[in-house]
């Protein structure tokens with residue numbers, strides 16, 4: 372079925388390109404029970420089945436997000452760096468590029484708060500450097 376497709380150069384098997392498995396969202400959505408639970412967080416797919424009873428926040432919240440994109444709720448909780456590190460062990464692949472939706476802020480810079488804050492702070496420091504502008 373899935374061929375590894377030696378695209379690219381004259382490929383003698385060198386190069387260390389890691390092969391990434393891509394999953395369609397529709398496949399992820401099927402893994403939505405306590406028997407098998409996958410989540411998408413920031414475009415990555417995680418099989419967190421073994422983690423279900425270990426989650427310090429309880430299994431309920433994970434089951435609510437089962438098979439879906441949990442990026443927002445994951446961030447809302449303000450998970451620690453340790454929690455983010457734990458994610459790595461459950462990583463199984465990426466969301467298929469055709470199913471990726473842009474994360475907020477990446478499209479329209481005027482709607483991007485970080486960008487606005489940066490512009491404001493640049494203006495403020497320019498005022499400090501050139502007080503005659505004020």
Ligand code: HEM
Nearest residue numbers: 419427428432436441444445448449450451453454457458
């Ligand atoms: C699979 C990915 C996840 C991992 C590895 C993870 C890991 C953790 C860890 C280690 C904690 C302890 C506190 C900390 O270190 O931040 C925690 C707490 C918590 N998590 Fe998650 N979590 C995940 C997904 C989620 C999701 C999707 C939700 C959705 C709502 C959630 C909700 C919570 C809540 C409510 C707490 C409890 C906070 C508290 O009582 O202080 N977690 N999680």
